[in-house]
Amino acid sequence: MAVPARHTSKAKKNKxxxxxxxxxxxxxxxETTGDYSRSHRVxxxxxxxxxKIAKANAAK
Structure with a gap:
């Protein structure tokens, strides 16, 4: 069974x-809507x- 040759310290692990x-x-x-949106998305x-390419979803 494979066993690590040395103990991995906390510092090494955290780095x-x-x-x-x-x-x-x-x-x-x-600029059209005045809102922020993600690029390449409606x-x-x-x-x-x-x-305007789609109807806006009505807030429920």
Whole structure:
């Protein structure tokens, strides 16, 4: 059975784990609606690249 040759210290383990992190989603300001939305996605009001392409979802 495989066994580690040396004990992995807490510092070594934590340094390795520093690269596991979340990245903030890219958000862009939409001048048509005045809201922030994610790039390459339809806004909540139904706009994409400044054009109305879908009906907006009604808030329930």
């Amino acid at each position: 390795r784990r520093t690269h596991y992190k979340l990245t903030a989603p890219s958000v862009q300001f939409d 806004s909540l009001k139904g706009y994409y690249k400044g054009r």
